[in-house]
Amino acid sequence: xxxxxxxxxxxxxxxxxxxxxxxxxxxxxxxxxxxxxxxxxxxxxxxxxxxxxxxxxxxxxxxxxxxxxxxxxxxxxxxxxxxxxxxxxxxxxxxxxxxxxxxxxxxxxxxxxxxxxxxxxxxxxxxxxxxxxxxxxxxxxxxxxxxxxxxxxxxxxxxxxxxxxxxxxxxxxxxxxxxxxxxxxxxxxxxxxxxxxxxxxxxxxxxxxxxxxxxxxxxxxxxxxxxxxxxx
Numbered sequence: 001x002x003x004x005x006x007x008x009x010x011x012x013x014x015x016x017x018x019x020x021x022x023x024x025x026x027x028x029x030x031x032x033x034x035x036x037x038x039x040x041x042x043x044x045x046x047x048x049x050x051x052x053x054x055x056x057x058x059x060x061x062x063x064x065x066x067x068x069x070x071x072x073x074x075x076x077x078x079x080x081x082x083x084x085x086x087x088x089x090x091x092x093x094x095x096x097x098x099x100x101x102x103x104x105x106x107x108x109x110x111x112x113x114x115x116x117x118x119x120x121x122x123x124x125x126x127x128x129x130x131x132x133x134x135x136x137x138x139x140x141x142x143x144x145x146x147x148x149x150x151x152x153x154x155x156x157x158x159x160x161x162x163x164x165x166x167x168x169x170x171x172x173x174x175x176x177x178x179x180x181x182x183x184x185x186x187x188x189x190x191x192x193x194x195x196x197x198x199x200x201x202x203x204x205x206x207x208x209x210x211x212x213x214x215x216x217x218x219x220x221x222x223x224x225x226x227x228x229x230x231x232x
Contacts, residue, residue, distance in 0.1 A: 002026060002232060003215040005036035005106075005184025006207035008077065011053050013041075015209065022214075022229040023060050029232060031216070032068050032090075036184035036205055037075025037106030045084025061088040073097060075106035075185060076117075079125065094125060102219070103178040107185030107204065111165040161186040161204065170194075170202035180222060182215065189213075189226060 009016050026033055040054055061070045069090040072082050082092030091097055096105040108121065170181055170192050179200035187207035194200065203224055206213045214232070217224045 001032045001034060001217040001219065003034045003036055003104075003182055003205055003217060004039070004208050004229075005205040006038045006075070006187055006209055008038055008041040008207075008209045009053050009057075010041050011051055013053075013209075015212075016053060018212070018229075019208070020056065020060075022232065023057075025229070025232045026068075027064065030068065031232070032070070033064075034071040034104060034182070035073065036104065036182065037073050037108070038077040038184065039072075039075075041077055043078045043081050045080035045082070058085055058088045061085075065090060071097065071104065073104050073106045073184070076108045076121065098178065101177065101179035101200070103173050103181045105181075105183055107183035110169045110183065110185070111162045112168075113162075113165065161188055161190055163190065163192075166190060166202060166204065167192050170200070173202075174198055174200045180217075180224070182217070182224075 004022075007015070007019055009019055013019075023033075039057070040051070042049075043054055064070060065088070070088070072078075072089050072092040073096075074081060074092065074094045078094075082089055082094070086092070093105075095109065096103055098104075109118070111117075166183070166186075169183075171194075173181055174194065175198070181200065181202040183202065183204045184207075186204050187210060188204070189206045190204040192202045201224075203215065203226075205215050206226065208214065208229070212229055213226050214229050215224050215226055216232070
């Protein structure tokens with residue numbers, strides 16, 4: 001299983017062709033692919049917001065489904081992509097997705113203390129906003145205003161990794177039986193683990209945009225490595 005997080009692609013992104021070269025490399029393997037969110041810098045599941053990069057990525061996912069599982073964990077830059085394109089993914093979720101002891105999430109809801117973000121997310125990810133973004137005149141202007149709001153917040157408060165919040169999040173899921181957790185969102189690698197009964201490991205996947213790194217996870221050995229995508 002290959003996990004990719006935070007590539008923030010656009011039609012003019014300087015690493016866009018490199019990203020699709022990575023997908024071509026994955027085609028040569030039997031690996032599943034999990035997109036851990038913020039794959040496009042703005043990705044909405046509505047036709048009026050389609051981009052060439054988004055169409056190309058969805059086409060790849062749809063084409064590869066008979067050969068491998070493709071999962072999407074929507075991040076704070078994705079809105080209703082899985083709901084609008086269920087034929088492109090083996091599984092998807094706007095929050096967490098769990099299979100046995102494996103738990104996947106983008107990670108933007110890890111920090112319970114960030115009430116401002118949680119309220120903004122609640123206001124922008126609900127059935128009413130989906131209808132407004134997709135069909136109501138003025139929806140496109142609102143989406144771009146929201147994106148600017150996220151960008152302004154990011155400049156005022158640079159992205160950081162709240163290690164205590166990640167540990168608390170991991171412990172809550174360890175208590176529910178999860179033993180292997182993968183997150184994105186925070187852009188840099190972080191590992192938290194607890195040995196013994198009831199323990200497990202939580203791994204924050206570094207940003208592909210900044211590092212070109214991915215995670216290769218072997219469920220049979222329960223082993224995860226962070227590697228350059230070229231080593232797939």
